[in-house]
Amino acid sequence: MKTRIIHAFAGTMILVSVLLSIYVSQNWLYLTGFVGLNLLQSSITNWCLLDRILAKMGYTDEGASCGA
Numbered sequence: 001m002k003t004r005i006i007h008a009f010a011g012t013m014i015l016v017s018v019l020l021s022i023y024v025s026q027n028w029l030y031l032t033g034f035v036g037l038n039l040l041q042s043s044i045t046n047w048c049l050l051d052r053i054l055a056k057m058g059y060t061d062e063g064a065s066c067g068a
Contacts, residue, residue: 002054002061009050010035 013035020028042048 002051002059005054005059006048006050010039 014032017028017031017035021032038048042051
């Protein structure tokens with residue numbers, strides 16, 4: 001469940017920042033870059049802040065479809 005929430009959150013942040021950059025200001029693309037760097041960092045270090053937050057809230061990866 002945690003993995004699905006993390007993927008959904010990252011995808012939502014990217015889509016929202018791209019839409020905001022189109023309709024509001026191109027500076028919103030910095031948020032897209034930040035999310036991308038965070039995803040890259042978590043793939044290298046295997047550490048994700050959102051994963052820790054979700055674990056403290058009681059979410060687990062039981063029954064995850066990604067096999068993580």
